[in-house]
Amino acid sequence: MNGTVLIQSLIGGLGIGSIYALVAIGYSLVYRTMGLANFAHGNILMVGAYIGTVFYVSMHTNFIIAIIISSILIGILGMVMERILRPLGKMDLIYMMLGTLGIGIVLQNLAIIIWGTDGIAVQYPIKNEPWVIGNISISPYTLVIICASATVVLALQFFLHKTKLGLAMRSSAQEKEMSLVLGMNVNLMNALTLGLGSVLAAIAGVMVGPVFYVSPDMSSSVGIIGFAAAILGGFGSIPGAIIGGLTFGVLQTMVATQVSEWSQVIAFVIFVFVLIIKPSGIVGERVVDKI
Amino acid sequence: MELLKIAKVSREFGGLKAIDDVSFSVKKGAIHGVIGPNGSGKTTLFNVVSGHYKPTSGEVWFENKPIHKLPPYKICRAGLARTFQNLRLFKQMTVLENICAVLDESSGVRILDYFLFLNRVLRIEKETVLKAEKLLEDFNLSEWWNVQADSLPYGVQKRMEIARALATNPKLLLLDEPAAGLNHTETDELSGIIKHIRDDLGITVVLIEHDMKMVMSICETITVLNEGHLLIEGTPEVVSNDKQVISAYLGGEW
Amino acid sequence: MKNKRKSIFKGMILSTLAVLALTACNSQGKSNTSKSSGSSTKDSKVIKIAQIGPFSGNAASFGNWDNQGIMLVVDEVNKNGGIHGKKIEVIKIDDQANPTVAVNAAQKVVNQNIVAAFATPLSTGTLATLQVFDQAKIPQLTAGQDTSITTKGSKYIFRYNANSAAYTKTAADYIVNKLGKKKIAIITNSGAYGKGERDSFTKALKEFGVEPIADEVVTPDAKDFTAQLTNIKAKNPEVLYMGTENIQMGLITKQAIALGLKAQRAGGSAADPIFVKTAGVENAEGTIFTTQYIPDADEKTKEFNEAVKAKYGIEGEFHIAKAYDGAMMLVEALKNAYPNLDGETVAKELRKLNYSGITGDYKFDETGEGTDKAQMAVIKDGKATLLQ
Numbered sequence: 007m008n009g010t011v012l013i014q015s016l017i018g019g020l021g022i023g024s025i026y027a028l029v030a031i032g033y034s035l036v037y038r039t040m041g042l043a044n045f046a047h048g049n050i051l052m053v054g055a056y057i058g059t060v061f062y063v064s065m066h067t068n069f070i071i072a073i074i075i076s077s078i079l080i081g082i083l084g085m086v087m088e089r090i091l092r093p094l095g096k097m098d099l100i101y102m103m104l105g106t107l108g109i110g111i112v113l114q115n116l117a118i119i120i121w122g123t124d125g126i127a128v129q130y131p132i133k134n135e136p137w138v139i140g141n142i143s144i145s146p147y148t149l150v151i152i153c154a155s156a157t158v159v160l161a162l163q164f165f166l167h168k169t170k171l172g173l174a175m176r177s178s179a180q181e182k183e184m185s186l187v188l189g190m191n192v193n194l195m196n197a198l199t200l201g202l203g204s205v206l207a208a209i210a211g212v213m214v215g216p217v218f219y220v221s222p223d224m225s226s227s228v229g230i231i232g233f234a235a236a237i238l239g240g241f242g243s244i245p246g247a248i249i250g251g252l253t254f255g256v257l258q259t260m261v262a263t264q265v266s267e268w269s270q271v272i273a274f275v276i277f278v279f280v281l282i283i284k285p286s287g288i289v290g291e292r293v294v295d296k297i
Numbered sequence: 298m299e300l301l302k303i304a305k306v307s308r309e310f311g312g313l314k315a316i317d318d319v320s321f322s323v324k325k326g327a328i329h330g331v332i333g334p335n336g337s338g339k340t341t342l343f344n345v346v347s348g349h350y351k352p353t354s355g356e357v358w359f360e361n362k363p364i365h366k367l368p369p370y371k372i373c374r375a376g377l378a379r380t381f382q383n384l385r386l387f388k389q390m391t392v393l394e395n396i397c398a399v400l401d402e403s404s405g406v407r408i409l410d411y412f413l414f415l416n417r418v419l420r421i422e423k424e425t426v427l428k429a430e431k432l433l434e435d436f437n438l439s440e441w442w443n444v445q446a447d448s449l450p451y452g453v454q455k456r457m458e459i460a461r462a463l464a465t466n467p468k469l470l471l472l473d474e475p476a477a478g479l480n481h482t483e484t485d486e487l488s489g490i491i492k493h494i495r496d497d498l499g500i501t502v503v504l505i506e507h508d509m510k511m512v513m514s515i516c517e518t519i520t521v522l523n524e525g526h527l528l529i530e531g532t533p534e535v536v537s538n539d540k541q542v543i544s545a546y547l548g549g550e551w
Numbered sequence: 552m553k554n555k556r557k558s559i560f561k562g563m564i565l566s567t568l569a570v571l572a573l574t575a576c577n578s579q580g581k582s583n584t585s586k587s588s589g590s591s592t593k594d595s596k597v598i599k600i601a602q603i604g605p606f607s608g609n610a611a612s613f614g615n616w617d618n619q620g621i622m623l624v625v626d627e628v629n630k631n632g633g634i635h636g637k638k639i640e641v642i643k644i645d646d647q648a649n650p651t652v653a654v655n656a657a658q659k660v661v662n663q664n665i666v667a668a669f670a671t672p673l674s675t676g677t678l679a680t681l682q683v684f685d686q687a688k689i690p691q692l693t694a695g696q697d698t699s700i701t702t703k704g705s706k707y708i709f710r711y712n713a714n715s716a717a718y719t720k721t722a723a724d725y726i727v728n729k730l731g732k733k734k735i736a737i738i739t740n741s742g743a744y745g746k747g748e749r750d751s752f753t754k755a756l757k758e759f760g761v762e763p764i765a766d767e768v769v770t771p772d773a774k775d776f777t778a779q780l781t782n783i784k785a786k787n788p789e790v791l792y793m794g795t796e797n798i799q800m801g802l803i804t805k806q807a808i809a810l811g812l813k814a815q816r817a818g819g820s821a822a823d824p825i826f827v828k829t830a831g832v833e834n835a836e837g838t839i840f841t842t843q844y845i846p847d848a849d850e851k852t853k854e855f856n857e858a859v860k861a862k863y864g865i866e867g868e869f870h871i872a873k874a875y876d877g878a879m880m881l882v883e884a885l886k887n888a889y890p891n892l893d894g895e896t897v898a899k900e901l902r903k904l905n906y907s908g909i910t911g912d913y914k915f916d917e918t919g920e921g922t923d924k925a926q927m928a929v930i931k932d933g934k935a936t937l938l939q
Contacts, residue, residue: 136810187348
């Protein structure tokens with residue numbers, strides 16, 4: 007593989023990897039705070055993508071505002087989900103996870119009923135003329151995705167470490183009873199967490215629309231890789247999710263330049279390989295065991 | 298004034314009565330001790346008061362308002378804080394973060410503020426840090442402010458747990474075996490802290506303890522529980538000379 | 552307390568199962584039929600033909616276009632009394648672009664007294680259902696382009712389209728001989744159509760003494776082509792030939808431009824309005840492609856365009872025009888075969904036809920090929936225009 011192709015696919019891989027990373031962080035955030043593997047995460051991404059894209063394409067809203075609108079609606083959806091799942095969570099975590107499975111199916115079918123199965127083609131929100139440096143062409147939108155994702159992650163970390171609400175959300179996760187007794191409404195914290203995780207998925211979904219194609223099968227194509235990326239990096243670890251997402255993105259793109267047909271498979275082959283060697287994932291944080 | 302009133306409270310677990318028809322009150326401004334052999338129901342009592350369990354029968358009143366039907370976080374916001382016997386620090390957060398996470402009631406930040414009134418949020422965040430730093434100073438924790446909670450020495454951890462409970466601005470503080478695992482010097486230090494909390498901060502303290510020396514020295518009133526019943530209540534002198542108490546001590550397991 | 556928990560749990564499980572059942576029902580091929588009289592064709596009042604194709608999913612456009620072309624003919628015929636007094640009834644089945652579903656649908660429908668079937672607009676489904684119709688001796692009409700459709704030995708397949716070999720030969724001829732380009736990169740998918748494009752375009756190029764400098768293959772549902780396009784770009788091609796269906800072609804176009812790939816973009820008959828929409832009108836500009844239908848090229852196509860506009864409110868389109876021609880030929884054959892509407896007779900009549908349609912001149916040979924001519928067109932302002 008020559009140098010140009012290497013650098014080109016590295017950049018492209020980082021672009022799609024950033025999307026995977028956002029999705030993976032959403033999974034990990036919810037898992038580490040609620041102990042819940044949210045099986046509806048991919049479907050939420052798809053619904054968020056549709057909402058944002060419909061605003062952007064049909065109502066000609068500004069792209070950024072479309073993302074914000076989608077985030078708000080999906081955030082509310084996440085919080086409503088928590089409320090629905092709460093009685094199941096009181097019984098057993100397993101029932102709660104089954105509940106997310108059910109909600110995911112409902113969301114998937116609702117989306118098809120509302121928007122059909124055709125999908126929506128989305129134009130880039132910016133003039134996507136490539137920047138050429140020597141032999142390398144960089145698609146500006148890829149850089150936009152990388153920068154926007156990085157910004158989101160930084161804002162998230164700031165929120166979680168430097169604001170009361172963020173600290174309260176983290177502490178509710180680590181010590182539920184103690185937090186209750188210290189005056190925190192833990193149920194509300196959980197709802198916010200699920201809402202926040204979902205917002206990350208929605209942002210990822212809308213941003214990736216112009217590159218791919220907004221369609222119902224985004225839930226599986228982007229969602230599952232995000233899930234695998236979260237596990238690869240160590241389920242529950244946010245830095246791990248970032249590493250996992252970027253790894254998957256770069257791996258897929260680089261492999262595809264060599265052996266096209268293997269690109270989808272190779273990422274999962276490596277995924278299985280890494281987990282056999284280190285079951286707790288690349289970053290290997292000891293996961294909060296809530297089950 | 299009776300700040301906390303426990304009225305005929307019973308709590309059953311599958312037919313077994315952990316506490317049975319217990320009634321007593323805590324005066325405002327008191328340091329009130331609760332003692333008894335293992336299994337006498339002390340921690341269950343605390344759990345009922347702090348809202349973790351609902352009483353099977355009976356009522357709990359705080360500032361003349363019933364609290365036994367409230368969820369734990371609302372009880373805390375009403376002014377009643379507690380610590381646990383086994384430390385439950387937010388292990389992966391620093392000392393400052395542990396305190397800051399808690400100070401939310403009096404500072405009045407609502408979730409909506411994060412979206413609409415960012416200025417307000419920034420101001421409150423600044424205030425929060427200042428208040429937290431003051432609290433740390435008061436409890437000699439300033440040097441540890443940036444240390445992760447689970448890296449602290451045991452004694453410091455205990456102090457932090459109490460400081461954190463105080464961050465909720467309580468009127469009454471329930472301490473569950475605060476001296477467990479402390480040596481003599483540290484226990485004396487603890488007594489000093491408890492007195493400081495009552496004398497200078499005006500907070501009523503109720504504590505469960507096994508360290509008799511400490512209990513007798515700082516508590517004005519002591520309630521004795523045995524096998525879920527209230528045995529006797531009185532001053533340290535009365536209690537330490539009571540025949541029933543002595544036999545429970547000698548016969549029971551401490 | 553315990554009972555309440557149990558009933559909540561039961562409720563959740565039941566509702567999950569209910570939802571799953573609903574989705575399962577939805578995913579089976581939906582069929583729309585009016586009541587059938589159940590007796591044999593001779594005695595029944597209607598003549599039934601089936602249409603199997605995708606009406607849902609990414610390929611729904613193909614099923615819909617086929618249907619629009621067919622119904623344009625059927626409704627007109629029925630308005631004028633039908634075939635010797637008998638109305639034509641179309642049984643529409645959604646195969647979701649899934650060959651397994653298509654085969655199931657075919658097996659079901661051959662027992663419903665149909666005289667012919669349009670199955671399917673996609674090569675994959677057509678290949679899958681070849682045997683079913685051949686064994687049932689029911690004429691199967693398709694616009695699927697894969698060359699192997701007519702080489703599998705079915706005596707009942709009729710292709711109302713040029714095959715990939717014809718299209719790609721036209722394209723290769725134009726690119727190599729007329730444009731004089733020799734550095735050609737190919738990107739295709741591993742579905743039947745894509746594979747057919749790859750094989751026949753490469754073969755056609757070879758005939759003109761050229762070998763592709765890049766040959767990338769993707770899966771039919773791939774959405775990210777950065778890697779393949781990066782590889783292609785490194786080889787500096789003059790032409791990028793895309794052998795995929797419309798949506799993928801649009802995405803490839805978009806991503807190629809984003810990567811700064813400046814080669815002339817070319818494709819097969821997949822350069823339809825969906826391609827333009829997916830790529831974006833600006834990006835699709837200048838794409839050259841092969842077709843048998845260019846709107847407003849002559850009187851016939853103009854008339855056809857008007858008819859489609861009047862009935863459906865949309866512009867006339869390549870796939871609709873094909874299905875229209877196919878349906879017209881079928882109706883002609885049925886008229887001639889009547890009253891013997893068995894498969895053998897209808898097939899014989901189809902082969903006797905010499906039909907001059909909107910999309911070309913048709914004469915079905917023994918293997919089922921109907922035509923072998925195609926034209927070069929170019930996308931200008933989002934529309935197909937004849938390439939001079």
